[in-house]
Amino acid sequence: MATIKITAAAVSGIMEGARPNKTTYYFDDDLTGFGLYRTTGNTGTYFAEYRPVAGGAKKRLKLGRVGTLKANEAREAARKAIANAALGKDLVKERADERASGTVRQLVADYISEKEMKESTRAFYKITLAKHIEPQMGTTKGVALTRVDVQRAHSAMSKKAKYSANRAMALLSAAFVWGAKRGYVPEGVNPAAKIDRNKEEARERFLSAGEMARLGDAMREAETIGIPHKSSESKHAPKEKNRTVYGPHVTGAIRLLMLTGCRLREILNLRWSEYDEKRGLLLLPDSKTGRKTVVLSAAAQAVLDALPRVGKFVIAGHSAATEHEAPRADLKKPWAAIAGRAGLGDVHLHDLRHTFASVGAGDGMSLPIIGKLLGHADAGTTQRYAHLHVDPVRAAADAIAGKIADAIGGK
Known part of the structure; x- marks a missing residue:
């Protein structure tokens, strides 16, 4: 020395x-x-x-x-x-x-796995962690993360997906509150709190009668001769390349979304055992707002009855009728092709739910009835009695779905 x-x-x-x-x-x-x-x-x-x-x-x-x-x-x-x-x-x-101490990825992953929540919420959180939080700050120690770090990460996320960036901040903040209660991070430390988030505007997109007609034409084309692949911009390329035919479960799912006003996962997770043919009901054990009874219109029942029964899920996926059968993951690619063919590239699948409600509101139906059809949380206290009190609701469902079925050509 x-x-x-x-x-x-x-x-x-x-x-x-x-x-x-x-x-x-x-x-x-x-x-x-x-x-x-x-x-x-x-x-x-x-x-x-x-x-x-x-x-x-x-x-x-x-x-x-x-x-x-x-x-x-x-x-x-x-x-x-x-x-x-x-x-x-x-x-x-x-x-x-x-x-x-654990990393941010470990903290959020533990929160997702240990916190009591709906499985659909858990699945969404896992995607948010993998796609947004982990790439930006996953390896940072939870106790070392600063508000500046989080704000920068939020800004980076926002360049790709503004709303998803906000969802990621909400998840991160909840994980820190949960972690503090368990001693994973110091009490009162929450670098995701008070982060400047992106302004969000409610989407008000719904289809007009003409747009519904175009969508109906596109669906019939999709399930018969198929949707043509996008042609190359090269002047030597053929005008129309190969087509993709979409099976009845894809177009059936889209029709059911339009004719019931259900959420996407309610339709994709729907099992045949939850379809009460005699009473014309869907008895969903779990939805975003809990147990839910969907009153079916005649048009919606016609779509259901026409679908091939392959496996336990109404909308058959790739694993249908196998030992490890799972519901279809999504409809992103087929919807993009069909909506694009109909000239509706700006329309999201969830907009079909808005369309269902807008048709009812346009016909002067009461908001409580529309809320009951959609299964909104504020109508939850009356949902349990839906199977006893379906006549006025079925009339509304028939009226709305009848108009939509006429516009898309029915099936």
Whole structure:
């Protein structure tokens, strides 16, 4: 162990000298506790040594490598570390705690797996974690994450998906609140709180009668001769390339979305056992708002009755009738093709639900009746009696679905 004045010139001389046969330590003759060591591999590292106020053995805090950190920068870092120790702040312990703590990805993943929530919500959260949170800050320690880090991550996410970025912030904030209660992060620490989020505007897109007619034509084309693939922009390419025919379960799902006002997952997760043919009802055990009874119109029942029964799900997926059968994941690609063919590229599948409601509202039907048809949460207290009180609701369902069925040509 040698005592020297640690300066840039002195450090340069040490590192250029013959390699030591064992790790050699050098302490500064001005700032007690500041030093550097050189290993047999010729690596130099600055450090600060101090004794915690609470007592115990001396602790050594690595400040950085020689070459990465300048001598004067290392001196200032050592001065702060030693001063903090004198005030009772143990940086070595804090760093050890930080390393021992979980990452942001672990914190959010634990929240998703352990928190009681609907399985559909859990699935959505897993996607949000994988697509948005993990790429931006997944490897950052939970206790080290700052509000600045989160705001920057939100800005980066917003360039691709503004609304999804907001959903990611809500998930991250909830995970920190949950984690604080379990000691995973310090109490009161929530870097996702008060983040400036993107302004959201409610979507009001619904189909006109003419647009519904075009969609009906596109669906019939899809299930018969097929939707043509997009042609190449090359002048030598054929005008129309191969076509893709979509089976009855794809077009059937779209028709059911239009004729019932149901949410996408309510239709894709629908089982044949939940279809009461005699009473014309769908008895959903779980939806966004809990148990739900859907009163079916004659047009909607006609679509259901025409669908081939393959497996336990009404809308058969790739694993239909197999041992590990699962509901269809989504309708993104077929919907994009069919909607594009109908000239409705700006229409989302959820807009079909808005269309169902708008047709009813346009015909002067009461909002409570429309709310009951859609299964809105504020009508939940009357949902349990739907099977006893379906006549006026069925009349409304028939009126709405009848108009839509006429527009798309029925089936």
